[in-house]
Amino acid sequence: MGVVHEPLTADCSRCAGLCCVALPFAASADFAVDKAAGTPCGHLQPDFRCGIHDGLREAGYPGCTVFDCFGAGQRVVQVTFGGRDWRRHPELAGPMFAVFPVVRVLHELLRHLTEARALPAAAPFAADLDAALAETDRLAAGTPDELAALDVEPHRRAVADLLGRVSDLARTPGRGPDRRGAQLLGARLRGADLRRASFRGALLVGADLRGADLREADLLGADLRGADLAGADLRDALFLTGPQLTAARGDAATRLPVGLPRPAHWEGGVRGPAKRGRRRARRPTRSTRR
Template identity: 60%
Template sequence: MPDKVQGPGTHRHDRAPLRADCANCFGLCCVALTLTRSADFAINKDAGKPCRNLQQDFRCGIHTELRTQGFPGCTVYDCFGAGQKVSHETFHGQDWRRSSQTAQQMFQVFPVMRQLHELLWYLTEALSLEPARSLHAEIRRSRDETERLTHLPADAFTGLDVAAHREDVAALLLRTSELARAAAPRRKKRDHRGADLIGARLKGVDLRGADLRGAYLIAADLKGADLRLADVIGADLRDADLSGADLTGSLFLTQAQLNSARGDAATRLPPSLSRPTHWDQ
């Protein structure tokens, strides 16, 4: 059943269009993006060049073996539904292989669309937060404007100042976060915005209402930590241990962040997100 965001006084927004549907995409993330050989990718690949694992049907030839084959970075990438939007709406089902001109333009539009869809994901969540009810009208306007931008014709994306739009949305999301986190205890003592918490020992720590926006939590020990009402937008959770942690009310958490972390059956997640399959391995 599609995930619906329902809140008193809010629109009901279906998040299904903001979830990647690889079956209805022309493999754009496997072509448009640059890959740099590292712990995340086994190869170097220039933007615009198809990954060697991309098949003729636009499926990944090693999809079930990405981690073991040296491509864990692919398992944590999320286009937020931008791939199918660009493939079938912006370019009306035109395959990038048909012409170099179409390919070049499609590869330029895709990363911009991805940014807009990510903003839509956050704004949709913001509309579900009752403590931020006073901002819902403003959030709706921002969401509607962002949605409008996603429907622009392909040639209009070239001059789109998506960075300025992101700044406006970010400011609104910060105000939303402050209202939502106000209910958490000892919130003023928990400002870790942009903090270097790489490898930090935070096992069992009460992080309710913490500001972890953009924090570096790479390989942090968060086993059993309470992250309810913690704002984790942009936080780097690569290889963080979330075993037994409570993220049920975490703010602006994404599937990509969970996919990059470690967890177990005891990790509590928001209903809009899924438990990564590699957590059970």
């Protein structure tokens, strides 16, 4: 299998609050205020901790709870910039903030490629997946100048195509409906049989998916903000991430893939270890949607 040198799980203690500074957000239902890219959030503390981390939703920052850098933050700080941060080395602020979103896309690709490589059905694509993993990791290991100059879009498209072929094979036989990119805002899908369906890049904002069967469905890049997943069966769903679940609603009866924790704000949710850095939200990225 292709080697991935850096963890794909965020470790805010090894970052420098990059998501709290590098990325912009606008006053909305997700954020209480506007913030420009490159400007530190007003709640970011001198030690890079979030001053309101335990009460983000109550303070008007629910968007911060659904962002995940997939380990890009600590890679940029600890590897790309050799453990230096933008406060002690202000000359690095611009380059560091420019590189972070690029590495974030590459780490999300690594996360999905790693999942695909582990699928038994993906065996025919093993060599292609290994090559894609190695190339993506090579790109993420670039120098600051190389990363800043990188046009990541062609690579993203190539990986998306490969993941699509893996998904098609993994969902065969008995492939479900193809709803890629579908506009399903507020859709009434309660109790629906959606096994092996493709919702790649679909807008499922506010959709009623209570009790729906989504086993082995492809949910890569699906926008699940406010979707009701109470009692839904998501076991073995493909390319589902923690931020997607955090953006949705669920309960103790929602069945999840192995390795994905139940969000703390769900009924029956379990709060995980506290994170040091505040996270900026964005809707599921288009890094692998197709």
